[in-house]
Amino acid sequence: MSNAASPKGGVAPCSTRVMNLSNFLTQAARRYPEEFALVWGEKQWRWSEMEARVNAMAYALANEFGVKKGDRILVQSANCNEMFESMFATFRVGAVWVPTNFRQTPGEVAYLAEASGATLMICQAPFADHARECSALSAGPRKFISIGASEIGEDYDATVARNLGKVFKPEAVDRDDPCWYFFTSGTTGRPKAAVLTHGQMAFVINNHHGDLFPGTTQRDRSIVVAPLSHGAGVHQLCQVAHGVTTILMPSDKLEIGRFWSLVEEWRVTNLFTVPTIVKMLIEDPSVDDYDHSSLRYVIYAGAPMYRADQIKALQKLGAVMVQYFGLGEVTGAITVLPPILHSLEDGPQARIGTCGFERTGMQVQIQDDAGDEIAPGETGEICVIGPAVFAGYYQNAEANAKSFRDGWFRTGDLGHVDEQGFLYITGRASDMYISGGSNVYPREIEEKLLMHPAVSEVAIVGVPDPVWGEVGIAICVLQPDARLDGAELRSWLDGKVSRYKLPKKILFWEEMPKSAYGKIAKKLIREELERRGEIDGTGQKLSA
Structure with a gap:
């Protein structure tokens, strides 16, 4: 033959x-047969x-x-x-x-x-x-x-x-x-x-159990704080696979006091959420009113957690934090940062800013525009292969052609890996802007701004500028009762990042626009900037 x-x-x-x-x-x-599968209110x-x-x-x-x-x-x-x-x-x-x-x-x-x-x-x-x-x-x-x-x-x-x-x-x-x-x-x-x-989902379920919440059994309890339509649905499917009881919040509004009371009542051991929700849960005074010592895994994804918020969560909940990076197209299974690699101290072991290492059975590569792998430490597009990658977009040949290259799925996220393969996300390719000929990755500046004790949330977007090409506008939400103006905050930031990375303008809003999944959404921020007259319909900055 x-x-x-x-x-x-x-x-x-x-x-x-x-x-x-x-x-x-x-x-x-x-x-x-007689154990509880699902709890919803009464x-x-x-x-x-x-x-x-x-x-x-x-x-x-x-x-x-x-x-x-x-x-x-x-x-x-x-x-x-x-x-x-x-x-x-x-x-x-x-x-x-x-x-x-x-x-x-x-x-x-x-x-x-x-x-x-x-x-x-x-x-x-x-x-x-x-x-x-x-x-x-x-x-x-x-x-x-x-x-x-x-x-x-x-x-x-x-x-x-x-x-x-x-x-x-x-x-x-x-x-x-x-x-x-x-x-x-x-x-x-x-x-x-x-x-x-x-077949893909069967791999993902095994992968989640191995990498995110190992040792989970029918004695565990999982509480849902996000819509089952997306990441929470994948998480709960994994819980069913091991006979874990799922507890739904009584209403679609996140009542934080009620959440913590259910954690205590049912001795909840795991949950899936996003960093902004973790922040809300641990900063609410009710976190101290209930026993949450049963928690084994607090899994967060959808965006990296800012270091300041990570420290607060570790101080409040202990060594239970699990971060994963993964788009819906890869069903959440790209990297993992387990509890043992979440550190309170800013030392060599903390690996500040990383979203972890490759998930079991998955491979990550940082590629340049031509699809070639680049060296550790260099920024490029995060690409991935493995059984967790989806089959493609339904009836969308154009999107499939853009999203796959030589078998690799192109995430559209920018980042780099270190010598040991730990991944650091710089941001979405669409978030990066070029100011005075230099690339600016907003996440780096956002991390620094969040270290200011008065700042609760921050997002930076790039907008066109006639002199520099593009400049950054920072939108901040302050801690309750905090007082701060843009000049003070910009002065505080000066010296912590390069001058060309300093936001041209700093705005303070009562709340940050978020997606239906609780994530800060820069598309919505741009729409709100336009509505408020800060930029025009093309994104052009209108005021100095």
């Missing part, structure tokens, strides 16, 4: 069949109950609503038991879960419905306007299920009730069969649907 005809590796191709992800729920129900569901409800909804999706393998199911809902169940019911029928962020407008959700090709929509009753807008699309969903009483669609709980006890066999799936369209946040344009698959 010639080499050209030989199969790869010298063996015949084998099956790519993998476990349907919904089987994690079935496994937990078999092992721990309601509690045991694993056996949740398995029965998911099976009933899967039966209804296939036999009453005609959902077939590969169909897309759009879900518009705040966190609740039905939304959590919808993930597993969708997986079970071999369909694709398309969750939205519930804070999006009806028009934004209609775009997601159209972009995903969804044929059915599960919509919580308060969002009936979203369902109506989707139903008006020429190629939008034609079947609807309502969570709660609504004039649109079949009632979710009634559908479950009439199908309890009916037998449904989970759909067979292959490694590359899609299970989740993970929509990007769209901070630089329209959201794109990153296609996550059953």
Whole structure:
């Protein structure tokens, strides 16, 4: 046989069949039928109950609503038991879960419905306007299920009730069969649907358990403080895989005192969130009113945590902080900074500013514009390969062509690695600006500004300038009762960074614009600067 005809590796191709992800729920129900799977306010569901409800909804999706393998199911809902169940019911029928962020407008959700090709929509009753807008699309969903009483669609709980006890066999799936369209946040344009698959997600779940919260068992408890539509949904899927109880906040508003009371009541051991939420949790006085010694892993992602905030969190919570870096397209699995590498002291072991080292099974490379690897210490684009990388963007050949190069996924983030492979993020490529011919990376200056005791939050954006090409505008939120003006803060910063990096202007706002996931969003900051007349529609600075 010639080499050209030989199969790869010298063996015949084998099956790519993998476990349907919904089987994690079935496994937990078999092992721990009477233990709690989910807690939401005063309601509690045991694993056996949740398995029965998911099976009933899967039966209804296939036999009453005609959902077939590969169909897309759009879900518009705040966190609740039905939304959590919808993930597993969708997986079970071999369909694709398309969750939205519930804070999006009806028009934004209609775009997601159209972009995903969804044929059915599960919509919580308060969002009936979203369902109506989707139903008006020429190629939008034609079947609807309502969570709660609504004039649109079949009632979710009634559908479950009439199908309890009916037998449904989970759909067979292959490694590359899609299970989740993970929509990007769209901070630089329209959201794109990153296609996550059953095989990829199985790797991610194992990777999360190995790298983020090792030793997690059914005795652990996990609390949810972010929408299940994105990173929190991945985190909770991992918890189901090991039979961990999930606790939802009673309302979609983050009541910090209630959060800490639930941590104490349920002896919560882990949570997933973003740095801005960690900051809110530890700075609220209620953190000292409740026992949080049960916490083992406080996992934060979405953005690096500023050093000043990191120290506060370590002082308040102890050695429980876990940072990971990873976009939705890589399902959170690029680097990890475990608790042992979070240090209170600013010494050699602290590695201040790093987001950690490569996740198990993943490889990171810093590349120049030509796609060549550059030396440690040099800044370039962070690129990654490995089984956690998504399958590509759904029906978006242009975005796929831009995002992949020689098999590497291009994150769009800038950074460098040290000699030991620890990654340092400089910022988004789109955040960098050029002032007087020199590259300025806002994060470096933001870190310094946050060391001032009066500054609580900060963001720097680059804007056009007729003399320097571009200059920085710093937006700051002060600590409660703090007093500070721009000249004082600029003088304090002078000498801590190069003169060309000093913001041209410093503004003080009551609050910082944030995305629906609690992250400081520079796209929203630019829009607010324009609204306030600080820059014009092209980003040009209007005032000195």
